[in-house]
């Protein structure tokens with residue numbers, strides 16, 4: 001049995017029901033977060049809750065719960081699932097109302113939290129990717145459930161036999177369909193900046209920047225041109241569920257000359273150590 005939280009109740013996920021008029025269902029009018037827990041502790045909780053609150057405010061959905069409320073729900077789900085390692089999914093939609101584009105008044109947000117077993121602690125992985133044109137909307141900084149453009153791009157990448165789409169807009173790298181991007185050139189790390197609201201401010205992205213700097217390697221947030229991908233020594237993808245993954249083949253060409261990805265391995269190990277010390281109990 002998997003237990004989830006829906007609007008104040010803990011339920012078997014098969015019993016959890018929402019209205020067909022829920023605006024999350026009808027319009028994708030909702031925001032979400034994904035976090036991981038290990039041995040009962042949660043990683044990056046404050047960063048994820050900060051982003052959730054910012055996103056709720058950006059899309060003008062009233063915040064449905066206090067920090068302590070979120071902590072209580074997550075702690076309870078972790079304890080119900082006997083502290084197995086989990087990925088935890090939080091979704092808040094604007095609520096259910098007769099279908100109309102205009103925001104409804106006096107509607108309570110729908111609050112849903114579910115979890116799935118999560119195999120963390122990955123070995124350093126290498127994956128193939130393709131570049132695709134980033135045709136998403138202009139507010140990719142908001143973590144909304146309106147993900148159809150990302151799904152189409154991810155699916156196109158998978159159909160080409162690859163793991164992830166590295167997205168490019170007007171000649172500049174933005175991010176992956178479900179990850180942030182880093183490049184390494186001559187022992188210097190760069191990642192696309194948060195300017196222009198063109199990418200999600202990934203929790204892992206921020207922590208990887210910190211970890212890179214903490215080992216004395218320069219890490220710059222700036223505009224990254226598409227052609228820099230072609231001559232990069234290493235390319236990495238980052239996300240909460242996959243940590244840091246190296247790209248070994250991009251558009252059917254090898255990335256870099258040293259297929260051991262030395263800096264990627266070093267940062268993977270440093271991040272793993274940082275994470276192990278920062279799964280905080282609730």
Ligand SMILES: Cc1ncc(COP(=O)(O)O)c(C=O)c1O
Pocket residue numbers: 034150175176177178179180200201202203204205238239240241
């Ligand atoms: C589009 C996109 N960019 C970046 C990320 C990585 O964000 P985080 O490190 O907060 O998981 C995700 C995660 O799902 C994503 O969907």
